[in-house]
Amino acid sequence: MIRAGAPVLLDVRELEASIGDKPILKGVSLEVRAGEVHAIMGPNGSGKSTLAKLLSGHPAYSVTRGSVAYRGSDLLGLSPEARAQAGLFLGFQYPVEIPGVSNAQFLRLAYNSVQAARGAEELDPLEFDDLVREKLALVDMDPSFLERNVNEGFSGGEKKRNEILQMALLEPVLALLDETDSGLDIDALRVVAGGVNSLAGADNAIVLVTHYQRLLNYIEPDYVHVMEGGQIIKTGDKALALELEARGYDWVRAEFDAARAAA
Template sequence: MIYQDSRTLLAVRDLRATVNGIEILKGIELTVKSGEVHAIMGPNGSGKSTFAKVLAGHPAYVVTGGEVAFDGGPLLELQPEERSRRGIFLGFQYPIEIPGVANSQFLRLAYNTLQVQRGKDELDPLEFDDFVREKMKLLEMNPDFLDRSVNEGFSGGEKKRNEILQMSLLDPKLAILDETDSGLDIDALRVVATGVNHLATRDNAIILVTHYQRLLNYITPDFVHVMDSGRIVKTGGKELALELEARGYEWVGAETSASAAANAGAAR
């Protein structure tokens, strides 16, 4: 939702990044304010997931230029754990399996780390158990999954629900959900989307990275951005997603090249 009295949570200016020496992000510009839901769409290989990981500080990516301000402070110099503690959450496209570590232990450690950061009391295992079970109801999750190893042997749907559960525990200011809809059947998609909608408030913001319009039937974006070759090439309202669904991504690329050429001509 767009609010008049919102504040800027994320300001990305000319962000450039490489992986293995190859430039993937080539000057991203994006502003996200509190209360807003943004969708970033685009064809495979356009840099959507890279953008999400760079914001979260994945060590495999090297930022080569640009600036990112988050919640009023510079972001790029922070370690990934520090970014998380300040309120950036990344919902993974492929949640990582951690054999031998019980999900309940993992969730509690993450939660308590944040509690300490916020100067609040840690929860002991029993208190946490009550707390997390309440959160799990929203996502229609089976309690036995607390005892299983983190993401190990989880179905695609269970993994994604686990991501949203973590989002609900950590209560981030900015949630970046990377392809959360991929690998979900229609029921799981509905449950996950309901969870996300429930967590959206006027104080936080959500960036949905998605390839398909499908998810946007359930979560209504305020802005839709189209990424191509490492840049955001078009921005519109929710109707842009429908247009993309109908026409594909190619016309956006063609239109932007044409307008770029026109701009270049005008400059001459």
């Protein structure tokens, strides 16, 4: 929901970043205000996943130019955990399997880390169990997933539900969901999208990184950005997503190149 005067949560300016010597982001600017849902679309290798991972503090990327402010303060100097504690959440494209750590243990550690950083109450295992069972319903997950090791042996859909479950527990201010729809069948997609929608509110914002328009049938974006070659080359509303689905990405590139040539 776009509201005039809603506070700016994320302000990315002219961001350039590389992995090793290879530039990936070549001047990205993006402003996200409270209450908004943004979709970043684009072909493979366009840099959209890099942007999501970089914003959450992935150590593989180095910023070479530009700035990122989160709720008015510099984000790039913060460790990944400090970003999470400040309310940033990355839903992983490929959630990591962690043998030997139960999902319940992991979820409670994550929850308590974030609670402690916010000066809020930490929960013991019994109290946490009540909370997590309530949230499980949101993503239609069986409680038996709590006893299993983190993501180990989970199907693609189960891993993504587990990501949304973490989002539900951590109640992020800004959620970056990286290809949350990939590998999901239509039922799982509906469940995951339903979970995301129920977590969207006036005070938080969601950035969806996605390859396909399909997800946007379930989560309605306020803005659709097209990313290519490490830049956002076009921004529109949800109609743009449908147009991309119908016409592909080439015309956007052509339009962008023509505009640049004319400038």
